[in-house]
Amino acid sequence: MDVSLQFFDYHLWANSLVFNHIKALPSEIHHQEVQSVFPTLYDTLFHMYKIDYVWLRALKGESFDQIIKDVHLLKEKDPEKRVEALEVNYIQLGEMYKEFIKQLKDVHTTITIFHPSYGGCTTSYVELIQHVANHGTYHRGNVTAILRQLGHQGKPTDYVSYLFEIKG
Template identity: 65%
Template sequence: MNQTIQFFDYHLWANTLVFNHLKELPSEVTYKDVQSVFPSLYDTLSHMYRTDFVWLKTMKGESFDKTLEAVQQLNNENLGRSTEVLEKDYLQVSEEYKTFIQQLDDVNDRITINHPSYGSWSVSYAELLQHVANHGTYHRGNITAILRQLGYKGTPTDYVYYLFELKSRQS
């Protein structure tokens, strides 16, 4: 497996672990207000989902304006939603990523992105996938910190645990 694709697969794996871990905790923990990067675990997960959604739209060639409209619609739909619905949406966008990646001729192919504030630039799909995975890693750290603040343990999502699981699947 291409290393970039494997690292992105790790990102999807780790997010699934987080959702599964949260199901083991009292449901109100996800919505509890905290002093952190985001006001709750739910808000952190929602941000992660929206970011994954935005970059997928970007990689598929959607315009900035269309992507912004889609995110605004997500924000409106997100009001009062449950963690279960958010997880379902996350799993759907994960499947869309897998399909998109499988259809790429070469993950190192480049696309041009046009952004009203940052201008136009050429970037490879591999670089964007790496960005999405890194972004997720950062916020999974936030989730662990929030959980500890609330008196709960996080779940191990380090890349090495993913590698151990891959190895055990191959054995």
């Protein structure tokens, strides 16, 4: 398996650990506000989901104008903002990524995307997939910081933890 694709598998694995850990904690902390990059655990997780959603659609060649219009509809999927429902959506999105990756003939094929803020960029599918995983790593750190502010421990989601689990 290409290391970048393995890194995406790690991304899904780590997200699963985070969701399971958060669901095992008191549910009132899901929306408890703190001083952080995002005000709540739910908001952080929803941001991660939203960005993964955006990049899958961009990888499929859809325009950012349309993606941005549709991204506002994601909140309507669960107006109650339940972590459990967000996890289900995240799992489904992960399956869509896997299906998309499977149908690619060569993950190193280049594509050109046009982002409304950044402009045009020619890069490979695998680099953008790696970006998605890297973005998740960054925000899982935010989740741990929020958990600590709320008096709870985080869950170790370093890449090496994943390696020990799959290769150990």
